[in-house]
Amino acid sequence: PRPGKLRGTLVGCGFFAENHLNAWTLMRDTPLEGVELVAVCDKDVGKAEAAARRFGVPHVYADAEAMLAEQKPDFVDIATTLPSHRALVELAARHGVPAICQKPFAASLEDAEAMVRACAEAGVQLMVHENFRWQHPLLAVKQALDEGWAGRPFFGRVQFRHGFDIITNQPYLAEDERYIIMDVGLHLLDVARFLFGEAGRLYCRTARIDPRVRGEDTATMLVDFHGGVTGVIDLSTATRTEPEPFPECLVRIEGTDGTIELEQGYRLVLSRPGHREVRPVDAELLPWAARPWHVVQDSVLAIQRHWVDCLREGREPDTSGADNLRTLELTFGAYRSAETGEAVAFG
Ligand code: NAD
Numbered sequence: 639p640r641p642g643k644l645r646g647t648l649v650g651c652g653f654f655a656e657n658h659l660n661a662w663t664l665m666r667d668t669p670l671e672g673v674e675l676v677a678v679c680d681k682d683v684g685k686a687e688a689a690a691r692r693f694g695v696p697h698v699y700a701d702a703e704a705m706l707a708e709q710k711p712d713f714v715d716i717a718t719t720l721p722s723h724r725a726l727v728e729l730a731a732r733h734g735v736p737a738i739c740q741k742p743f744a745a746s747l748e749d750a751e752a753m754v755r756a757c758a759e760a761g762v763q764l765m766v767h768e769n770f771r772w773q774h775p776l777l778a779v780k781q782a783l784d785e786g787w788a789g790r791p792f793f794g795r796v797q798f799r800h801g802f803d804i805i806t807n808q809p810y811l812a813e814d815e816r817y818i819i820m821d822v823g824l825h826l827l828d829v830a831r832f833l834f835g836e837a838g839r840l841y842c843r844t845a846r847i848d849p850r851v852r853g854e855d856t857a858t859m860l861v862d863f864h865g866g867v868t869g870v871i872d873l874s875t876a877t878r879t880e881p882e883p884f885p886e887c888l889v890r891i892e893g894t895d896g897t898i899e900l901e902q903g904y905r906l907v908l909s910r911p912g913h914r915e916v917r918p919v920d921a922e923l924l925p926w927a928a929r930p931w932h933v934v935q936d937s938v939l940a941i942q943r944h945w946v947d948c949l950r951e952g953r954e955p956d957t958s959g960a961d962n963l964r965t966l967e968l969t970f971g972a973y974r975s976a977e978t979g980e981a982v983a984f985g
Contacts, residue, residue, distance in 0.1 A: 644673040644946060647711040649702045649726060650718030651680040651689040653807050654740070658717050658767075659693045660926040661939040665946070673946050679705045702726055706733040713949060715942075716740060717767070719810060720820075724749045727764065727959075731756035736763040738945055742820050742969075743962050750966050754959040765945050765955035766962040770825035770887060771832040772940040773933050774921035775904050779889050780833060787908050788893025794834050794863075795870045795890040796826045799877040802884030802930075805850065817853025818873055819844070819972050826871050827859075827972070828957070828965040829887065834867040836964060841981040842972040847876035859972055867891075884930055904933070 648658060659678075665671040677697035680686035690698045699705040706714060706729065713736040716726045720742050730737035737757065743766045744750035757764035770776065783791065805812045811821055819842075831837070839862040844854035855876045861869035877883075881902070889900040896910035904920035921936035923929070941957070948955045955961075971982040 642672070644712040644949060645676045645709070646673055646713050646715060647677045647679065647705055647709055648675055648689075648715045648717060649679045649705070650716060650722075650740075651678055651682075651685040652717070652719075655689070655717035657931075657935050657938040658715055658942070659689055660924075660935070661942045662715075663693050664924070664926075664939065665942065671943070671946065672950075676711060677705050677709050703729055703733075706730065706735055711735060713737065713763075713945070715767075720745055724753055727753040728756045731760040731762060734760055734762060736949060738765045738767050738942075739959070740767045741962075742824055743959065743966060747963065747966055747970055750959070750963055754963060757959060763948060763955065764959035765941075765948070766957050766959060767938075767941060768825065768828050768957040768962060768965065769934065769937040769941045770829050771957065772937040772944070773887065774936055774940075775900055775906065775919040775933065776829055776832075776887060776889070778906050778917070778919040779891070779898060779900050782898045782906065782908060783833060783891060787896050788891050788898050789895025791834065791865075791867050791891050791893040793869075793890075793892040794830065794867045795872075795888075796830050796833075797870075797872050797888045797890075798822055798826055798885075799872065799874040799879075800882060800884035800886075801875065801877045801879070802882055804875060804884075812851045815853050816973060817851055818855050818875055819857050819969060819976075820853075822873055822875075823857055823859075823871070823972060824965055824969040826873060826887065827861075827968040828962075829889075830861065830863075830869050830871055831965060831968075833889070833891070834863040834869060835865040837861045837863050837869070837968055837984060839981050839983050840968060840971050840975055842975040844976040847874075851875075854976070857972065857976070859975075861968075882930075885934055 666674040679699040683700040842859040856874035859871040891898040899907040906917040921933040927935040
């Protein structure tokens with residue numbers, strides 16, 4: 639275990655980093671957590687300066703290499719967009735600095751494998767900021783499943799359909815040839831792995847409904863899990879309904895004994911013939927949080943706490959780089975299936 643306070647750094651002070659910064663600040667201000675950000679970096683240095691001022695971070699950089707060389711931090715939190723992920727993770731490995739990397743971890747499986755290898759060879763931990771499985775309602779689903787409510791599960795649906803405008807905050811999403819599977823589908827595939835284990839085969843259909851985006855904005859996947867679950871994973875940003883479900887991830891699991899449902903409104907429903915039980919599983923509203931994002935914001939704090947625990951105990955994070963290779967394999971497999979019209983099998 640590392641003694642003393644962990645000294646962290648962060649690269650990328652954009653839209654979503656706001657949540658990382660708020661969570662690191664809450665952790666800094668909770669002395670038992672033993673962690674603080676000593677520097678922030680953005681190539682647009684004005685954004686780093688603004689973040690440092692707001693969150694009381696002492697050092698500011700425009701260049702991540704200079705930051706790692708001078709600060710020699712205990713870790714770096716990479717909250718930039720995809721194109722910079724490989725270079726920044728390899729930079730962290732060269733400096734012997736453990737790294738967290740936002741999703742999507744990498745643009746190809748080859749890139750992802752190289753990033754995992756670089757960190758393994760440098761002997762530093764690597765975690766993908768794959769926060770969906772850390773959402774409070776999804777942890778409650780996992781707990782009900784592990785407690786055996788459903789018996790042996792044979793069907794699992796993981797769904798994320800909405801019509802909320804996410805492009806205003808993340809304009810880069812509209813320009814990418816690959817849109818919703820790369821942005822959100824990988825979260826759902828990771829949640830499905832978390833709940834049902836590894837997958838053997840996947841078939842996927844996609845469509846583009848909203849002409850303002852370049853890539854697919856709806857996807858439907860049929861997945862065979864080795865453990866015996868047939869999975870349906872469906873997502874859309876073109877759904878028009880009321881009340882707006884964003885950003886709720888809904889789940890239905892059927893097993894030999896009963897059914898577990900995560901319904902809109904953060905209600906966990908456990909049912910069997912003659913029995914129906916509804917539990918509220920909404921997340922805590924953290925001091926900086928705002929609905930409808932509060933469950934996501936709470937999950938950022940949860941995954942950052944998990945990272946600090948793993949660093950201190952020297953163990954592999956649940957969503958390590960190596961673990962994320964399996965999620966990315968399914969993600970790229972989904973695109974391959976959509977393109978070819980064929981199911982894709984995994985080793
Ligand atoms: P953004 O464009 O608002 O911010 C990214 C910032 O990184 C920018 O300020 C940019 O100047 C900076 N940057 C890029 N390359 C850099 C480099 N090499 N060195 C220093 N600074 C660099 O993007 P965003 O919307 O905040 O998204 C960031 C990432 O977070 C994306 O990968 C996105 O998919 C992810 N994200 C995750 C969740 C989640 O729930 N896990 C939600 C939203 C976004």
